[in-house]
Structures are given as structure tokens and as C-alpha cells.
Amino acid sequence: MIRMAICDDEKDICSFLEEASEKYLEARRMDYSIDVFYSADALRNHLKKGNEYEMIFLDIEMDGLSGVQLGEILRNDIRDDAAKIIYVSWQESYALELFKIRPLDFLIKPLTMERVEAVLELALRLLNQENDYFVYQQGSVQGRIKISEIVYFSSTLRKIAMRTVDEEIVFAGKLDDLVKSLDEELFWRIHKSFIINQMNVKRFEYNNVKMIDGSTLPISQSYRVDIRNKQKKMLK
Template identity: 35%
Template sequence: MLNITICENDIFTCSFIEDTILKYTNRKNIKVDIGVFYKGETLYKYLNKTDYNYISYIDILFIDTELKELSGIDVGNYIRNELKNELIQIVYISNSDSYAMKLFKIRPFDFLLKPLKKCEIIEVLDKILNLKFNTDIFFEYYIKGSYFKVALDNIIYFKSEGKKVNIVTKKLEENKQFYGKISNVQKVVNPQNFLLVHKSFLVQYKYIVNYTYNSLEMITGEIIPISQANRKSVRLTLQSLRQN
């Protein structure tokens, strides 16, 4: 799943970007979720949600520098300096190249001048996807404003406890806890590797050593329950994975 946000007050430009992205991802057979904002302050309120900071839910942000009230530069500064988020790939859009130097400290991925061209948007998407697929061997998260990452191959399972998620790994020193939701974690890990077996457990398939109708045994010896709502889907998924 690729999560893309567009923040642009010109409806035509916004539709042009969205249409180009949809055609591109459809051609590449990539699932995409596109969020659209027409004001910087509306996007700011979304970014300011208390459950947002734990992970970069937005992969790519296309944003105009010249939004009213809160500009694209203001939003970019908030993302980098307040949220301490370096994972969102920010692509600025502008009528003038005079903003280029002002954006240097925000570390955008690219800068596109209007009128936009489809080939330029596609080039940006190609570059970001190449970067993303080459770095998706890690799970990335935040604890108290600091950024961390752990190798996905070392993660045995994720466990939800209230408003926090525990990362249980093969190395005890890498076990961590952060504010977040299992449902959001599920969106950024490979569904071929991680199975949602319970509303509180997301487990890595290769670390399952035994499977029964209502539970799993992990390599650690821990028994993880399979919820009644997930039993059929887990059974079918495990059968499919074994056949492959």
C-alpha cells in the first residue's frame, strides 16, 4: 500500500496530480490510498493527531508552497522540526523557482514547477518507489520524538496493549514499545510475511512452529491465541503459504 497526500488549493492541479498517480499505480499494480487537502491548516490538524507521530503513515506528500494562511513551507517545517519526521517524502509544487533555497532546510525530495507535467510526476514516483522498496527491510517508528528502526527479519510478532504496541524480536535488547495501533502497523508490513491472528497480535509467519484451530506456537515457545473472527482467514492464509 502506498499512502500519498496532496495539499493544493487549485482544484485543477490537485485533480491532475491525483489522476496521474492513479493511472501510474494502476499500471504498476500498486495499491494506493490518496488523501486530498485544499488548505495547509487542514493538513496541519490531520498531522497533529495524537496517534499520528508513531510512524510515517504518509509515504509521499505533494504540497504547494503558496497555500494561504499556513503555507507549504510552514507545513514542511512542522513535519521536520516539530514531528521530527524524516520519513515523509515531501514534493513541493510552486509557480516560481525562487522558493528553492528556502526549502533546503526542509529536505524535500523534489521541487516541481507549474504547469506540472505528467512525465515529471511519474519520474518522482519512480524514484521514490525505488528508494522505498530498497529500504523496506526495516520497521520504522518513533518514541518520544526520536526515530528508531528494527530489521523486519528480527521481528517475531507485534502485540497491542492499550494505546501501545510491543515489538517482540529474536534479540531481547531490540524489544521495544511505542504508541500506536496494530491496524496501522499492518498497513506498512508485507501481508505475505505478517498475519493478523487477533486484534492484538500481528505475527511473522516464518516464526510459527505449531498451529492449531485456535492458537499458534512461536519459536519463543509463546502461545498466541487466534480470535474466532480470524480463524478462517488465518487457516486459509497458512494453507496458501505452505503450498507456495
């Protein structure tokens, strides 16, 4: 079941997004539910009651609470780092403000069916990947863990430490080999000794990154341009 929210104070935009999403999901025979809200305040109240969504189409410019403010509440107060937020706006100037909220995409109005379908395809692919498992080998024992639970990998010599939301798991290997087997859209190398799961980033800064487990990891100078380009790509 895909749970989706659409929040925009323009009813025709809500109708377009709802119809486009229904058409896309029904064509793929997927179970879904879609809730529509005409203000960020209404959606905030609904979320604070414990309701959750895998995807949220969220307008930026609304009377009362803005989409940016609601995004900050979702990430920092409600502490939902998993929801895929797709911002919509008439203006492109908001893009840089949204990095700290880690949206999946940023759509410029007027919307088109092609752009909505493309972002739905990306969101569903990432949701599927996050429910997939990473398989690792500890001596003669093989283990697996949900990809969504991996925060980052670090290495020293020929040992890799995998930090998850609950524990640290150490196994033999090199990051240079590991990075080739990981999905580059989810896992970003930020340093010769660190690979992060970008879906578990709390905040990007110029020379470091804050992860959801409280870790602060350095972004080395040789990777800064690549990381900035990846962030910008996410918002195109």
C-alpha cells in the same frame, strides 16, 4: 499500501496530481490511498492526529499556513523524517529555502505527466530501498539491519562503526570499500571518516551536518562541493 497526500489550494492541480498518481500506481498493480487537502492548515490538523503518509505533494504558496511552514512542522514538531515531500510551485526562487526540510523533489507548475511519473518512480525506489536490509559481518556472525535505520558510518583504522537509530554496531572493514557497495543516492560521503544516510539528516550547514540522532558531523572541505551539488540535484 502506499499512502499519499496531495495539498494544493488549486483544485485543478489536485485533480491532475490525483489522476496522474492513480494511473501510475494502478499500472503497477500497487495498493494505495490518496487523500486530498485544499489548505496546509487542513493537512497539518490531519497529521497532528497521528495520520502518516509515505508521500506528500505540497504546494508552497497557500493562504494561511504555507507549504514551507508545514514542511518545518512535519520535520521539527511532528518529527516525521521519513515522508517524501514533493513541493510544487509556480516559482523557482524557493529552492534554496527548502534544503532544511529535505524534500524529495521540487516541481515547477504547470505540471506534466512525465515529471510526476518520474518523481513517483524515484519515491517508490527510495521507499523500497529503505525497506531493504544492510548485511554486515561481525567475526563469524552475520547480521542485518534495515537501511532506513542506519544514520551514518564512521571509521578508525580498519574498524567501521555503524550508528543506527538505536545502537552502534562495530565490524571490520574500510569506508573506501564500503562506499562502493552502498547506493550513492542514499549514502553520501562527507569526510574521509564519515558516510551519512542522507534520509536521516536533520539539517545541512556549510561545514557540518546535523543527524536525527543528535550527532553533528563535519563536512570536510574536499567534499563540500560534491555535497552542495547533490543537494541541488535533489531540487532540480
